[in-house]
Amino acid sequence: MVGVKLFRTDATKGGVTEVTPRLAEVEADVQGLVERHMETLLGVRFLASEYSTGPVHGGRIDSLGLDENGSPVIVEYKRGTDAGVINQGLFYLAWLMDHRAEFEYLVRDRLGVTAASQVLWSGPRLICVAGDFTRYDVHAVREHRRSIDLVRYRFFGSDLLGLETVASVSGGMQVARRARRGAVAQAAAGVQGAAMVELAGAVDEVLLGLGDGVNRVERKQYRAYQRLRNFACMCPPQRSKLLVYLKVNPQDVDLVPDFTRDVSGVGHHGTGDLEVQLRTPKDVERARDLFRASFAAA
Secondary structure (H helix, E strand, C coil): CCCCCEEEEECCCCEEEEECEECCCCHHHHHHHHHHCHHHHHCEEEEEEEEECHHHHCCEEEEEEEECCCCEEEEEEECCCCCCHHHHHHHHHHHHHCCHHHHHHHHHHHHCHHHHHCCCCCCCEEEEEECCCCHHHHHHHHHCCCEEEEEEEEEECCCEEEEEEEEEECCCHHHHHHHHHHHHHHHHHHHCCHHHHHHHHHHHHHHHCCCCCCEEEECCCCEEEEECEEEEEECCCCCCCEEEEECCCHHHCCCCCCCEEECCCCCCCCCCCEEEEECCHHHHHHHHHHHHHHHHHC
């Protein structure tokens, strides 16, 4: 985004005016805006601001939240570039893992008993929102065993905000995912058949290959593909089909019976209002443009 130029067009005069990017006046401006619209901007439900970690630990977490898959999220903000933002966030993340009951109580108080019972402790996340990051920051997140997202912000004019994911790493969840994926595949092969398992593997490869920074999150009812926020959720294979849910507006799609379905008013596992039903490798090819559209929207 640093190299992006944004222009406002004038339909009447036929000219264009560059909108100059700028940083916030103070860090609190970024924090306040993100907290008010956290679910829209980051796909995270807001829980608390300036959360005290107690007199012994002596810290204050900028923002606490819960993402679409139930993972605890810490969000730290910096107005510009700050080499300490990642270490500060990891310091708070370690505290959070030692105070799970306290966090679950907060979730129960703000979001209800069901949300508190479904907290995914295998994948806590740190999101750092800052004016910029150095190449050392990007390297550092790749060396840690935690899920970390580096998000660069810019204000444009008085009414535009830009967010860019600079780096996204899923950390130590990778090993667990690979082991669990093999166990799930073996179990599914005995029930649904090898064809559906192979189809699920093909979809997995396509979704992970859409671009950099795609993280995979395993839940009991679905597997989420995340680029800061979910863009696809794949359910375990059924006997004759595979269901994938996408963050694509069904009204923007020519729905095809037995292939795409509007589930915006229908309860289902995972997130997304467009259901894609896959039965053969040809269906995966047909769905590629929809996968790309959902990835771009995330």
